[in-house]
Amino acid sequence: MIRVSELSKQIPGGPRVLTGISLDIQPGEFIAIKGASGSGKSMLLRCLALREKWSGGQYIVDDVDIFKRGLAGKMKIRREMAYMEEKPVLIPNRTALKNVLIGAAYQTPVWRRVTGMVRSDDYMGAMDMVEKVGLLDKAHQKADKLSGGEKQRVAIARALVHGAKTLLADEPVSGLDPHASEQVLSDLKRLCTLQGISVVAVLHQGDWAERFADRIIGLNNGRLVLDIKGRRMTEREKMLL
Numbered sequence: 001m002i003r004v005s006e007l008s009k010q011i012p013g014g015p016r017v018l019t020g021i022s023l024d025i026q027p028g029e030f031i032a033i034k035g036a037s038g039s040g041k042s043m044l045l046r047c048l049a050l051r052e053k054w055s056g057g058q059y060i061v062d063d064v065d066i067f068k069r070g071l072a073g074k075m076k077i078r079r080e081m082a083y084m085e086e087k088p089v090l091i092p093n094r095t096a097l098k099n100v101l102i103g104a105a106y107q108t109p110v111w112r113r114v115t116g117m118v119r120s121d122d123y124m125g126a127m128d129m130v131e132k133v134g135l136l137d138k139a140h141q142k143a144d145k146l147s148g149g150e151k152q153r154v155a156i157a158r159a160l161v162h163g164a165k166t167l168l169a170d171e172p173v174s175g176l177d178p179h180a181s182e183q184v185l186s187d188l189k190r191l192c193t194l195q196g197i198s199v200v201a202v203l204h205q206g207d208w209a210e211r212f213a214d215r216i217i218g219l220n221n222g223r224l225v226l227d228i229k230g231r232r233m234t235e236r237e238k239m240l241l
Helices: 041-048 071-080 096-102 110-115 120-132 148-161 178-195 208-212 235-240
Strands: 002-010 016-025 030-035 056-061 081-084 166-170 198-202 215-220 223-229
Touching (some): 002 041, 016 041, 016 223, 041 166, 056 071, 096 120, 166 178, 178 198
Parallel strands (some): 081 166
Antiparallel strands (some): 215 223
């Protein structure tokens, strides 16, 4: 379980962008973050991934106090949490399968990313994961030939093959057509249900959060103003955001 207590974030020399954020994230839970532009949604994900330094708060992951463990705590977050940007960064001249095997920049050494060398016994696990996200027929297609939705699903497979237990996804379906969006979110939901992966995703547009999330949290001006089970939101709840 992940427990965040009183997370705050202030931009050095600038405004406070997150204030007193407290929440728990359970294994296998799909949490959607909603809020207006500038409400702190992406910053919250970046703080969870330790891509931004916290100004205050406590971070407990599987009973480990991350900040008290220093470098070991940071390495735990790097190993077990995958931060997925709105536009996934893949190696364009490598196949979908090779992108899954090689991993993201923070997951593998430079020499392995440059040469593309992988252990032969890694292939089966990577192929299994590619199949689970529905891309077995695109496994040997180069990344620059994949659609936006297919690239997102490669990024999901890549994160899980390299040991991620939690996916932090910033607008994973932004710019995708409805069919591709539904495929990506269905993949994420299925991973939560079948593998116990936790997903925290910014889903600002449309009713995707209401359709797929187990829980919806809402931010307004850097504060947590909504925390409900996944369902159709009332007009009053929407007004809070």
